[in-house]
Amino acid sequence: MTLPRGVYDRDDLTKDQTLFADVVIVGSGAGGGTLAAELAEEGVDVIVLEEGSYNTEFDSHASKAIRRMYRDAGATMSLGNPPILYQEGMTVGGSAVINGGMKWRTPDNILHRWDVEDGLDRIGPKEMDFFFSRVENRINVAYQDPESIGRDNQLLKEGADKNGWDVIPNRRNQLHCSGTNNCAWGCPTGAKRSPIVTYIPRALHFGARIYSNVRVGKILRKGKRAVGVEGRVVKANGKTGARITVAAKLVVSSCGSIQTPALLSRSGFKSPSGQLGRNLSMHPNVKVMAIFDEDVRGWEGVHQAYQVREFKQEGFVFAAVNIPPSIVAMTAPHYGRGLADVMADYNKTVIAGLLLEDTSLGRVVTLPGGAPVALYQLNQIDFEKLRRGLEMLCELLFSVGAKRVLLPVDGMDEPTNADEARAILARGFPRSALEVVTVHLMGTARMGIDRRWAVTDSYGMFHDAAGLMVCDASLFPSPIGVNPCLTIQTLATRNAAHILDNRKRYLQ
């Protein structure tokens, strides 16, 4: 593939080199990619270093996409009870290239909490409106065209309507999405306005340089000032290649909530708050498979066209999320003949998920070699909410004709009606038997006005170092209960304005 002007990859980076820039950004995802474009357009000399490759062509081959664009082939687990499978993107454009495209503003009550409890500067809904609108406009946040919505999502909506539950159409960053349900493997039509078709080309257009296949090992320091970064090229066989050093006036860590605290820790930065790596939220997610008599063909149509908000106050929402057969087979609690029977009904299956605004808090610890490990223990409150959420989800699915529902609980019977589901779930089960996954990782370098309990200030500037900013999901002081990407991109835009408002301080 020919790379666009301004992008370099492992084939170009065969020799050690030192580069200079005003700002070096580590990670090109929702936070880093957005920041790079906004700064570059204002004439700031920006270099982005990204561990993943530059990918722009996508198809429906799930395991190939996972190998190309997911960190550690998507096989990362948090340690705790239950262990939680989590996924991070690793590609130019970051996780947003492979995300589902749901784009919700941070709820007002959360912004209010961040304002009052965390003392964040100008974070109220009114002050944030400009930044939200700017991002929404750039990435085309809109409702789906009706022809893109498939039968699985219609069934979810019908179920919510039948029960009199609040259900709303999802807002997604798409331009006439055609409903291929391929978001998690990259959008094959270009309809999803992810960073790889919006902020990244824009950053390049305005002169930013992107070095892909470069893994940053550490941030360089002079005392308490960050002065640059040092990375190594990642060769195609995973081995380490040339050394890439960038000297810059401002260093930004946009590696995501798992990698950012590890990068800062292994570079020797400490936060007296003790919060670096702590305060990890995950929006735990559980899924059920409901088998119907009718043909559903969930892959013909967009996923998550609707969100059931009835239980938002209790902390959870539902959506229908079709998954390709290979991934269903991988996660289904069956093997052999049982697996074959379940899979034979693949085209009659609705997969519905529950996303929880968690109260449990985990943390990221950095191992002696510098690699991060996520520790997360699901607390009793959240466990109980997941159990109740599953009950409600079964109620919805049976009310529109599901014949059986497979629950994400190891060894659990399969209910064939809502009463059975309630009875089975009421019997209780060990936490370790619950299959929990997540793709929302937040909060490990929290913002806050006070350095005694926060890692960065209101704009992501590290409290206890100069020339160092964090700009990704780790900034969240708390989980937000809705999909986080729009909040991350909006905070990045706000951080860009802060840098530009204070050019003298940060860029001279």
Place this chain on the structure above:
Amino acid sequence: MIDSGYKHSLLARKILVAMAPIVCPPEIEDQDLIHASVDALEAFMSSCTGQVQSATAVGLYAFEFSSCLHPAHNGRTFSQLPHDKAQAWFELWWHSPLVPMREFAKKTKGLLAMAYYELPEIAEQLDYHPEKWIRLVARRRLDLYGDEIRAKEAENTEADPLMAALEAHR
């Protein structure tokens, strides 16, 4: 894409070949897809970290050799067992109260099943044709909205500096 050139050891391959007809649909044998599935798994594992590769190998060897200790197995390893005994051995791990044994059974089944269900023959059998669908609706999208899409895409690199927009807003 990271491709570390990972290859199953001969022993690991033997164990996976013996496991496939137990964890995947039993038809896998008649369909002659055992080796294709094990190969696909090998390609996948080539992108996993060294830790995942080693942990899988350790798990496979433990699964293979601990079988010898079972009184009913007469010292045979898992891959030497007849089908019914091999199946019972896998089930013992799948339902084990010990988390590492249970997790090994689940994860290995997960990987083999993923590899099997991604084979083109199986997609055909399930009547799962996403590429055909993508082609169809991608064309429909351009037919219906082509002009608007092209205009919006061109807008992406138009000038719109942040501070001027913010100033105007303030």
